[in-house]
Amino acid sequence: MATTTIRLPNALKSRVTTAAKQMGTTPHGFILEAIAEKAELAERRAGFDAGAEQRYDHIVATGKTISWNTMRAYLEGKAAGKVVRRPTPRRLSK
Numbered sequence: 001m002a003t004t005t006i007r008l009p010n011a012l013k014s015r016v017t018t019a020a021k022q023m024g025t026t027p028h029g030f031i032l033e034a035i036a037e038k039a040e041l042a043e044r045r046a047g048f049d050a051g052a053e054q055r056y057d058h059i060v061a062t063g064k065t066i067s068w069n070t071m072r073a074y075l076e077g078k079a080a081g082k083v084v085r086r087p088t089p090r091r092l093s094k
Helices: 010-023 027-062 068-079
Strands: none
Touching: 010 027
């Protein structure tokens, strides 16, 4: 296991110590958990961004999309339990 040293301002160290005590863990454990949560958030964000890029690339490749107003009406109908027709993608207007 690698060792990393971080320097914390006294005020932050005090906050970390207090928060760790409230959560029933050590400051070391609290910091490790915070780093793991931040790394997971960054990984999830990267996945979200990659998915958005793929969807955009698909729109560019096909030239087809569904307007927000049409999609919103469809989703609201589905959420309300109505039988609604799935919207058909249309070519983007230029």
